[in-house]
Amino acid sequence: MKGGVWRVVMLGLAVAAAALVFLGVEITQLAADDRTAFTRGLATCGLGLLAVWFVFSRLSRHFRDLDRLSDRLSGTRSGIDLEPLSGGRGGELARLAEAASLARGGERGLDDGPLGDGPLGGGRMNRALRAALALSDDPLLILDEQGRVEQLNPAAARLLAVEEGADIGKSLFRDDLARAMERARGGGAPVTAVLRRTEDGELSVRVADLGLGAGVLLSFPARGMAHAAGLSGKRTLSLRPAQPAAPLGDEEPLAALPFVALWVETAGKESDSGPVIAVGTVRLVGSRIFPTVSLTLLIDPIDPVPAEATARHGIGTAMVAGERPFAAVWPVIQDALHNCIAVGIGVDSALAALARSAAQAGIADPGLPPSLDLGALAGALDPALTGASAGRLADAFALPRHPRSGPQGEVLFQAELAVALLSRLTERGIVTQGQARALVAGGDAQTSLAHPPPT
Known part of the structure; x- marks a missing residue:
């Protein structure tokens, strides 16, 4: 966009600035003896230079926004662009961007039409999407690439105090949101993030990328919203009273039990030592995995992570630097584990590390x-x-191969292994928690007899 018009305008501003400087020099020579005229002349030149600078800054922003608008329309931008266009929603560039969005199949003008090619589809799909948003108890909203609220349900409107067309930057910090959007787009799957509110507090959110030019979907878990995901803006511990837990007795069927796959890593030289630096959880009910009800966290242990620990799990000091300390994130971890049975390979060691x-x-x-x-x-x-x-367990139970780097991949493997084991238990006629625990206890006893401790 910075072509001939840009060069002509900048040349004109440079000439105007040079003329004002020349005028200032002439004034100092001609009015040196008249202090009043000297002061008035220099003040006039100074105001002129300020005016030239103001025009230069406005035009620079205008042409930069033209470049950004061109990138958005061509789809060649390299990152998420949440910065609003100059002039706000009423500016000419913002109106042009909105008109271009509508021309490509945006929301307005398609409410009564057939299915279209826009980012959110046509009229029937749009109405279906609105119905889905209204039926959800969780706060849900859709943002466009510029961080403007396109659609939301009443729960999200109450939570964030926003409405359709509003700038999400008035409720949430744009930097946090942009990083979460980049992670969702780069990973190709929904991600969990913690977003700071512009007021006091933070919110846990699931972010799903809707595709190039279509924006993102934000889903805030309804549970614990009144407590802002258990985290305060001052990074202080704020535990809420524990909710009464439903009984998880031995007669409860495995198919109906709430499980949570748990993966924990520490900063110790040995796996069973040192502070916790990474936590991943995925919720299960019986053999059904709920990947959207998950948690992935990195935690700053304050001290550097030893090389032995980094070699074990791949998490180094630079990765956790600047993350929240354990005390600040514990309420979220506690909420993820609440009223569930924790499962995982070596899960008792993971719980001991948390303790x-x-x-x-x-x-x-x-x-x-x-x-x-x-x-x-x-x-x-x-x-x-x-x-x-x-x-070896993955091979034995024919689990799908996928990347296991980081909390999310590791804990998803634990969840898939749990599902495979529960299916194998059902085939063996083991259908209750008590039967599963008796099987484990019997296996431990047999192992002890087969391999007695040294005397």
Whole structure:
């Protein structure tokens, strides 16, 4: 966009600035003896230079916005662009961008038409989307690429105090949102993030990319919204009273039990030592995985992460630098584990690591959930798998191969392994929690008899 017009305008401004400077020099020479005329002349030149600078800054912003608008329309931009166009929604560039969006199949003008090619589809699809938003109890809203609210349900309107067409930057920090959008787009899957509110507090959110030019969908879990995901804007501990837990007795069927796959890594030289630096959870009910009800967190341990720990899990000091400390994120972790049975390979070690970090953070009673070790359960089902590695278990149960780097990939593997084991238990006629625990206890007893401790 910065072609001939840009060069002509900048040349004109340069000439005007040079003329004002020349005029100022002449005034100093001609009116040196007249202090009043000298002061008035220099003040006039100064105001002229300020006016030239103001025009220059406005035109620079205008031409830069033209470049951004061109990138948006051509789809060649390299990142998420949340900065508003100059002039606000009433500016000529903003109106031009809105008109271009409508011409490409935007929301207005398609309400009664057939299915279209716009980012949100045509009229029937748009009405279906609105109905889906209205039926959801969770706060949901759709943002366009510029951070403007395109659609939202009443729960989101109440939570964020925004309406359609509003700038989300008035409710949430744009930097946090832009990073979450980049992660969702780069990973090709919904991501969990914590967004700071422009007022006091923070919100946990799931961010899903809707495709190039179509914006993103934000989903805020309804549970715990009144407490802003358990985190305050001052990074202080704010535990809410624990909700009464439903009984998870031995007679409860495995198919109806609430499970949470748990993955924890520490900054210790050994896996069972050091502060917690990464946590991942995924919720399950029986053999059904709910990947959108998940949590992935990196935690700043304050001290540098030893090289031995980084070699073990790939998380180094630079990755966790600037993240929240354990005390600040514990309420979110506690909420993810609440009223569930924690499952995972070595899940008891993971819970012990959480207990150690909770004690170091001054949390007297962390209220950790009951657990069921998937490694022990696999060994009870097949003694040949006793003490097997995660890779061997994946092969034994024909689990899908996908990247396992980071909390999200690791905990998803734990969830898939739990589903495979629950299916194998059902085939064996083991359908209750009590039967599963009895199987594990029997397997442990048999292993102890087969391999007695040294005397």
